């Protein structure tokens with residue numbers, strides 16, 4: 001059960017520069033990492049430390065500038081755009097902070113969508129089964145506007161799981177939820193991992209991270225620490241340490257002179273799956 005679901009080998013992702021290499025931002029800096037199958041990994045770190053970039057490169061939503069990313073035995077960095085899109089549809093699930101459900105479709109239709117995109121006609125029983133796993137079988141006919149935030153995120157979870165992905169990625173999946181609802185979603189995720197699912201989740205929340213088997217801490221594009229069997233207190237203490245360390249740049253940079261200008265905004269277009 002210890003076979004790696006995901007392997008990163010010296011993954012670097014840098015942005016910009018061009019004619020001005022001193023402006024290059026290195027969002028990920030030679031990151032190597034193994035994620036065993038059937039485990040729950042949380043990724044934490046100060047703002048701008050590279051968490052989303054790590055998630056997106058690992059999920060095949062973004063391409064590293066250098067290094068290799070393996071999903072099982074498949075090297076994502078060698079795939080054409082078309083093959084990468086197909087791989088994302090079939091082998092990867094993604095949940096975002098903002099549930100990203102289609103408002104005009106019912107929960108059942110939303111959950112069936114990835115199967116349609118993969119060219120299959122969804123079997124109703126399969127879709128209802130996955131909705132049942134997140135406790136929403138009875139709400140199959142409801143549209144997102146008729147569901148609470150937590151219920152919408154559970155529909156998004158069901159949608160991410162309907163293709164039985166090898167790895168489920170979450171980018172702040174509980175970021176928009178109150179603490180009670182957030183715990184419900186995390187308990188669901190934990191149960192899925194205990195049933196064999198591999199989950200990798202970016203979070204700012206030590207409580208959310210405490211549901212994971214392992215927390216990876218990023219700073220300036222590098223993994224600087226990790227905690228196994230994390231408690232809320234230990235995660236919060238480690239985050240406080242990391243946030244207290246004065247960083248020279250917003251990400252690691254090629255030019256020290258660019259440091260002051262490097263607290264770049266993290267808003268960018270999230271590639272859609």
Ligand SMILES: Nc1ncnc2c1ncn2[C@@H]1O[C@H](COP(=O)(O)OP(=O)(O)OP(=O)(O)O)[C@@H](O)[C@H]1O
Nearest residue numbers: 015027047048049050051052053250251264266268
């Ligand atoms: N498209 C881009 N162009 C230029 N720089 C970028 C781009 N995307 C990210 N960066 C930079 O890369 C670094 C890492 O960004 P990333 O979004 O991965 O950080 P993060 O840890 O997820 O941050 P946050 O917690 O604020 O969401 C930051 O310095 C960011 O400004």
